[in-house]
Amino acid sequence: MNETVPRPTLEAVAARAGVSRATVSRVVNGYDGVREPLAERVRQAVEELGYVPNQAARSLVTKRHDAVAVIVAEPETRVFADPFFARQLRGISKELTAHDNQLVLLLTEGREDHARVGRYLAGGHVDGALVISLHIDDPLPGLIQRAGVPTVFGGRPDFDGRVVYVDSDNRGGARDAVRHLLALGRSRVAHITGALDQTSAVDRLDGFRDVMPDADPRLVVEGDFTSAGGERAMRELLDRRPDLDAVFAGNDLMAAGALRALRERGRRVPDDVAVVGFDDMLPIAEQTEPPLTTVRQDIEGMGRLMARLLLRDLDRTGVPDEAAGGGPAGVVLPTTLIHRASA
Amino acid sequence: MNETVPRPTLEAVAARAGVSRATVSRVVNGYDGVREPLAERVRQAVEELGYVPNQAARSLVTKRHDAVAVIVAEPETRVFADPFFARQLRGISKELTAHDNQLVLLLTEGREDHARVGRYLAGGHVDGALVISLHIDDPLPGLIQRAGVPTVFGGRPDFDGRVVYVDSDNRGGARDAVRHLLALGRSRVAHITGALDQTSAVDRLDGFRDVMPDADPRLVVEGDFTSAGGERAMRELLDRRPDLDAVFAGNDLMAAGALRALRERGRRVPDDVAVVGFDDMLPIAEQTEPPLTTVRQDIEGMGRLMARLLLRDLDRTGVPDEAAGGGPAGVVLPTTLIHRASA
Numbered sequence: 016m017n018e019t020v021p022r023p024t025l026e027a028v029a030a031r032a033g034v035s036r037a038t039v040s041r042v043v044n045g046y047d048g049v050r051e052p053l054a055e056r057v058r059q060a061v062e063e064l065g066y067v068p069n070q071a072a073r074s075l076v077t078k079r080h081d082a083v084a085v086i087v088a089e090p091e092t093r094v095f096a097d098p099f100f101a102r103q104l105r106g107i108s109k110e111l112t113a114h115d116n117q118l119v120l121l122l123t124e125g126r127e128d129h130a131r132v133g134r135y136l137a138g139g140h141v142d143g144a145l146v147i148s149l150h151i152d153d154p155l156p157g158l159i160q161r162a163g164v165p166t167v168f169g170g171r172p173d174f175d176g177r178v179v180y181v182d183s184d185n186r187g188g189a190r191d192a193v194r195h196l197l198a199l200g201r202s203r204v205a206h207i208t209g210a211l212d213q214t215s216a217v218d219r220l221d222g223f224r225d226v227m228p229d230a231d232p233r234l235v236v237e238g239d240f241t242s243a244g245g246e247r248a249m250r251e252l253l254d255r256r257p258d259l260d261a262v263f264a265g266n267d268l269m270a271a272g273a274l275r276a277l278r279e280r281g282r283r284v285p286d287d288v289a290v291v292g293f294d295d296m297l298p299i300a301e302q303t304e305p306p307l308t309t310v311r312q313d314i315e316g317m318g319r320l321m322a323r324l325l326l327r328d329l330d331r332t333g334v335p336d337e338a339a340g341g342g343p344a345g346v347v348l349p350t351t352l353i354h355r356a357s358a
Numbered sequence: 359m360n361e362t363v364p365r366p367t368l369e370a371v372a373a374r375a376g377v378s379r380a381t382v383s384r385v386v387n388g389y390d391g392v393r394e395p396l397a398e399r400v401r402q403a404v405e406e407l408g409y410v411p412n413q414a415a416r417s418l419v420t421k422r423h424d425a426v427a428v429i430v431a432e433p434e435t436r437v438f439a440d441p442f443f444a445r446q447l448r449g450i451s452k453e454l455t456a457h458d459n460q461l462v463l464l465l466t467e468g469r470e471d472h473a474r475v476g477r478y479l480a481g482g483h484v485d486g487a488l489v490i491s492l493h494i495d496d497p498l499p500g501l502i503q504r505a506g507v508p509t510v511f512g513g514r515p516d517f518d519g520r521v522v523y524v525d526s527d528n529r530g531g532a533r534d535a536v537r538h539l540l541a542l543g544r545s546r547v548a549h550i551t552g553a554l555d556q557t558s559a560v561d562r563l564d565g566f567r568d569v570m571p572d573a574d575p576r577l578v579v580e581g582d583f584t585s586a587g588g589e590r591a592m593r594e595l596l597d598r599r600p601d602l603d604a605v606f607a608g609n610d611l612m613a614a615g616a617l618r619a620l621r622e623r624g625r626r627v628p629d630d631v632a633v634v635g636f637d638d639m640l641p642i643a644e645q646t647e648p649p650l651t652t653v654r655q656d657i658e659g660m661g662r663l664m665a666r667l668l669l670r671d672l673d674r675t676g677v678p679d680e681a682a683g684g685g686p687a688g689v690v691l692p693t694t695l696i697h698r699a700s701a
Binding site for chain 1: 423424425434435438439441444447448451452455458460461462463464465466467471474475477478481483484
């Protein structure tokens, strides 16, 4: 862009459309509340004049930084070790970039650093926040609320209140997995749970119990969503119930670990023990031996949707006659059972 | 901390030490310029009274956000795909956390988003920036300079100017690798370079040429620091010079790809072709078949040092009688050849 050529002003757009500056400003900044024929006239004038809103001026009007914080409530080592986060961040990054918003990833060494994250959020450096992988009793949501930053959660929070979140149908997906194992004729179905201080793990366990209400408690072992944790849990299950004939693992990483433990103990998959995972984390789910039957959730799509809901919220903020949503608002995305060789 | 108990004030510390408020402030905020016996008296008073500087007040005095931006000049997909970045970020994160500074990772989809990163930096949301994996001709350094944000680079920048950077001895490390191959009696040594729009790749190529000034140009193929790129480059080398007996790959990921291509073509490693990598990226370097002989660089240590240099610079800023460093300042860390089975 050549900065010496004067750019069309907001006033020029207002004159052309025959409306007030305020109306142009509202339309240009994406606020609701301007009636359609008027808004359309403004958009037409913007296009005809080639009007580009001045970034700084826009920021003064909207008090926007065009930046969104993302907080993964895990130590940074786990953020880089578990491909779930890279994939969810991919969806978030695509959506924020499409709206020219900067993705500001706030990394920490652990929960003890969350107070500092709260201070950064309260410092007015971002317009909103996306929070992923929240654990039960984490002080973060309270800190964010005090910081007054609009927030969308990835995964259902464990507390009540007016929160917006995006989740997968963890309970329904788990039911599908277990029903599939029963339909294969298996009867001694075990479950390796995720970390039970996360609602996704709790919901998947609930789904397992929906279908297997009378399951032997020894058939359920808590894992931690890691491959090593899945391996450990599988060994424990085999010690407790050597006669088990199927396992539903709370994610694909744990399923991959379980496959290693089964191979080590000489069990054939799926002949002796059928295995179902959760996520459809590629390429892992296709590269295990044998490839994993699993419950697909749209991890990248969840990320995109979280970002979209937040940006929509930000556009509405400050418009007094707009009822800015009410009550907790969860968007729950469906899951799909993917058949491969392991079950 | 119990907030109802009055905390010792700056004034109390000043009175105890027998110095002015300003002197206490300078010492507490890490400025230079207070002579040692005086500074020591202040530190003693701080300790005796259990004085804790008030975060907000400190921020007013120092204009600090206690936040540091990290920019990896790669699309976010590569940030998560190449373990080099996770490891360098680990070092940075540890050091920043130890100084209660927030790590603000600015992710992008690619170079076209760097203007937005520049705007965020100019917005005054961070005290400084760390830039990793810069490519030649990236507009980022210019944008950062205009934003006026103190910066430390990871890797030698390709431009002149007063820049602070941390690097490994890429050229010396490469020389060690190639000399090792010659010492094994190999004479037709090939080189798979990294992306040659990065100084690390250029410097390693220079090291190769230092030792092999008369090498057949067909023995050098450009890779891209990825495993797939290393595999492609190795196939091309074998097509060009089927008689080659050694390869120095510009990093371990490319060496792992080269090993796959060599296996595919029926070449035994190291019997037919000896292979040396660069990085000592664990666990990859130990898990290849055979395990990799490689040039170790301290990637996490580089990250820690970058953060430390930046924080030191920030402590000095604003102190007028302090000559804030002069000229380009590069800290170059040594490398070590690690012997395993591949060469």
